[in-house]
Amino acid sequence: MNKDFFSGLFWFLLAVYFSVEAYRLGLGQLSMPGPGFFPFAAAVIFGIISASVFINSILKAPAEKEFKAVPGRLQYRNIFLILVAMFAYILLLKFLGFVICTFLFVVFLVRGVARQEWKRSLIISFFVTLGCHLVFNILLNAQLPSATVFSIRK
Amino acid sequence: METLSFLGMGLATALHPVNLLYCFLGVFCGTLIGVLPGIGPPGAIALLLPITFHAPPVSAIIMLCGIMYGAMYGGSTTSILVNIPGESASVITCLDGYEMARKGRAGPALGISAIGSFIAGTAGLCGLVFLAPPLAEFALRFGPPEYFALMIFGLSVLLYLAQGSMAKGFMMALLGLMLGSVGLDPVRGYPRFTYDLLTLRDGLGLVQMVIGLFGVSEILLTLEKGVRRKIFETEIKGLFPNLKDWKVSIFPITRGSILGFFLGIIPGMSTTIPTFISYILEKKISKHPEKFGTGAIEGVAAPEAANNAASSGAMIPMLSLGIPTGASSALILGAFIIYGVIPGPMLVKESPEIFWGVVGSMYIGNIMLLILNLPLIGIWVRTLKTPYPVLFPLILLFCLIGSYFIAHNTADMLIMTAFGLLGYLLKKFDYELAPLVLGLVLGPLLETALRRSLIMSRAGFSIFVQRPICIIFLGLALLVLISPLFTRKRYAKDMKEGTED
Numbered sequence: 001m002n003k004d005f006f007s008g009l010f011w012f013l014l015a016v017y018f019s020v021e022a023y024r025l026g027l028g029q030l031s032m033p034g035p036g037f038f039p040f041a042a043a044v045i046f047g048i049i050s051a052s053v054f055i056n057s058i059l060k061a062p063a064e065k066e067f068k069a070v071p072g073r074l075q076y077r078n079i080f081l082i083l084v085a086m087f088a089y090i091l092l093l094k095f096l097g098f099v100i101c102t103f104l105f106v107v108f109l110v111r112g113v114a115r116q117e118w119k120r121s122l123i124i125s126f127f128v129t130l131g132c133h134l135v136f137n138i139l140l141n142a143q144l145p146s147a148t149v150f151s152i153r154k
Numbered sequence: 155m156e157t158l159s160f161l162g163m164g165l166a167t168a169l170h171p172v173n174l175l176y177c178f179l180g181v182f183c184g185t186l187i188g189v190l191p192g193i194g195p196p197g198a199i200a201l202l203l204p205i206t207f208h209a210p211p212v213s214a215i216i217m218l219c220g221i222m223y224g225a226m227y228g229g230s231t232t233s234i235l236v237n238i239p240g241e242s243a244s245v246i247t248c249l250d251g252y253e254m255a256r257k258g259r260a261g262p263a264l265g266i267s268a269i270g271s272f273i274a275g276t277a278g279l280c281g282l283v284f285l286a287p288p289l290a291e292f293a294l295r296f297g298p299p300e301y302f303a304l305m306i307f308g309l310s311v312l313l314y315l316a317q318g319s320m321a322k323g324f325m326m327a328l329l330g331l332m333l334g335s336v337g338l339d340p341v342r343g344y345p346r347f348t349y350d351l352l353t354l355r356d357g358l359g360l361v362q363m364v365i366g367l368f369g370v371s372e373i374l375l376t377l378e379k380g381v382r383r384k385i386f387e388t389e390i391k392g393l394f395p396n397l398k399d400w401k402v403s404i405f406p407i408t409r410g411s412i413l414g415f416f417l418g419i420i421p422g423m424s425t426t427i428p429t430f431i432s433y434i435l436e437k438k439i440s441k442h443p444e445k446f447g448t449g450a451i452e453g454v455a456a457p458e459a460a461n462n463a464a465s466s467g468a469m470i471p472m473l474s475l476g477i478p479t480g481a482s483s484a485l486i487l488g489a490f491i492i493y494g495v496i497p498g499p500m501l502v503k504e505s506p507e508i509f510w511g512v513v514g515s516m517y518i519g520n521i522m523l524l525i526l527n528l529p530l531i532g533i534w535v536r537t538l539k540t541p542y543p544v545l546f547p548l549i550l551l552f553c554l555i556g557s558y559f560i561a562h563n564t565a566d567m568l569i570m571t572a573f574g575l576l577g578y579l580l581k582k583f584d585y586e587l588a589p590l591v592l593g594l595v596l597g598p599l600l601e602t603a604l605r606r607s608l609i610m611s612r613a614g615f616s617i618f619v620q621r622p623i624c625i626i627f628l629g630l631a632l633l634v635l636i637s638p639l640f641t642r643k644r645y646a647k648d649m650k651e652g653t654e655d
Contacts, residue, residue: 003582003583003584004583006583007583007585011325011329018332021347022335022346025344025346030608030614030615031608031609031611031612031613031614032608032609033604033605033608033609035339035341035342035344035346036346037605038331038335038600038601038604038605039331039332039335039346039347042328042331042332042335043328043332045328046325046328046329046332049321049324049325049328050325052321053319053321053322053325074378074379075377075378075379076378078374078377078378079374079377079378079578082373082374082377082550083571083575085550086370086550086554086571086574087568087571089554089567090554090564090567090568090571093558093564093567094564102551105547105550105551106547106551109546109547109550110543110544110547113377113546114542114543114546116543124543124544124547125547128544128547128548128551132551132555136555140205142555142559143562144555144558
């Protein structure tokens with residue numbers, strides 16, 4: 001059981017799914033290939049190689065077990081928090097607007113992931129938000145969303 | 155003579171104040187982002203690409219080229235000062251560059267790297283000026299089958315040179331082709347894999363994907379190890395190498411330039427391999443090979459020159475054939491297509507102002523890079539010292555804003571974030587990203603070429619073995635793909651010996 005076992009299996013399943021979907025798009029004839037022709041060919045070759053990676057991982061598993069893994073603890077917590085923050089940012093952007101979202105996003109990351117003190121987090125976040133506002137909204141006129149949640153809707 | 159008058163026209167285009175400004179902005183922003191550890195040229199180009207959308211195509215492309223070599227230069231700075239290569243082409247620079255910095259010779263290391271890059275860039279451009287037009291002329295004869303064969307050749311070189319397993323590299327290229335087929339069918343406009351989602355009709359979007367793959371995933375990889383990071387404290391004084399440094403470096407720079415340029419032309423080669431080969435070559439022919447790895451200035455000069463010459467060389471197939479050679483040039487090709495400019499033989503013939511303008515601006519950009527880097531090195535060092543708790547939220551924000559900026563659409567931000575996670579997982583499972591990006595860009599081109607060839611053929615795949623140019627490219631591709639069975643081990647051993655001991 002190693003890395004290749006899982007990734008190979010995953011890719012193989014993806015290849016099966018992709019080739020079925022491509023097949024349903026229509027392969028056409030060799031003289032007049034349909035829209036599914038190219039993705040189908042790519043997915044089939046992809047599937048064959050991923051199967052070989054997968055099978056190889058089973059065959060050589062005991063001999064080459066990965067001993068070198070994990071030099072010090074990996075902080076998966078950070079990865080999780082960052083992804084949550086990014087998805088929350090995307091979701092809230094339309095409601096809270098660019099400025100408020102950015103401020104909250106940076107505070108969350110500096111405080112939660114980099115574990116700085118509250119005061120420092122707020123100061124960093126303030127300046128980052130100010131800088132982004134100046135560059136993107138005023139200098140580049142990027143038309144980033146502004147808050148809709150506070151405006152009165154009819 | 156015609157070439158010279160065209161070059162004059164190109165320089166005039168590049169010297170137009172607006173283009174000059176875009177070139178400067180590109181070089182400046184590129185260096186700035188290149189200096190930040192973790193984001194290499196592909197990430198930098200993708201991040202800044204949306205900003206160029208409002209500019210006219212020539213200016214936008216000039217700026218993107220500026221970003222590319224700016225980021226490459228910035229990567230060398232971090233290699234020398236912090237021992238963190240900003241991108242894979244400057245991995246080799248770490249070996250002797252960082253040792254020089256530890257011995258208090260950071261200044262000359264940075265200086266020779268800038269000057270070496272400049273000389274190589276200039277030489278590379280001369281080559282580009284004289285080689286690209288005839289190549290384009292020749293390529294006018296290419297039909298879809300020839301293009302298909304050429305792209306297959308480029309992909310197989312990339313796979314051959316992949317650092318990890320070739321099977322995995324191949325898989326990534328294929329995954330790129332598969333993901334690249336999301337959206338409208340390039341030949342008949344039939345929607346594929348769109349699941350009735352409007353966003354997916356135009357495909358997943360190259361820029362969003364690359365920002366995620368190269369920007370977000372790097373942050374995730376860094377942060378899984380915690381936030382702390384050491385920065386090497388050093389005084390930088392005396393940027394100009396002394397007479398002895400010059401004597402030692404001048405021939406390595408020349409050799410590095412020539413080697414880098416010709417290797418750079420080969421599709422799939424990218425800029426990393428030439429730096430390795432030039433380092434190994436210098437070490438082999440040196441009178442005192444034991445000094446390499448302990449701060450030998452020629453160990454900085456040669457690969458830096460090779461690196462820069464290779465990126466000029468890479469512009470030849472990119473501009474005259476429309477075939478990218480690595481992740482960065484693939485992205486620039488993607489940008490060309492976004493602007494509605496199709497690189498290839500017709501570009502040189504029909505829009506010479508774009509082709510020569512870009513070439514001219516590359517020369518101006520090289521001069522700017524030299525001017526920008528020697529006196530302003532202090533700014534880059536200070537940027538480098540930005541505390542990570544400030545830096546990583548900023549980079550993530552840029553990724554988010556950059557992907558929103560493309561079409562003012564939050565769905566693009568979602569795609570970007572998802573590809574950030576994908577990039578992180580791929581690296582954790584030892585898959586490479588460069589073949590993936592090349593596959594994404596080449597996907598639609600490859601598909602169009604294949605389908606048109608088959609339509610032309612009326613006899614299936616036999617068309618590929620009936621045309622001589624096709625046979626040559628496909629034969630070479632086959633040779634490259636089966637050669638590892640015989641040489642792979644020795645090649646890997648050479649690399650190891652050359653870099654480690």
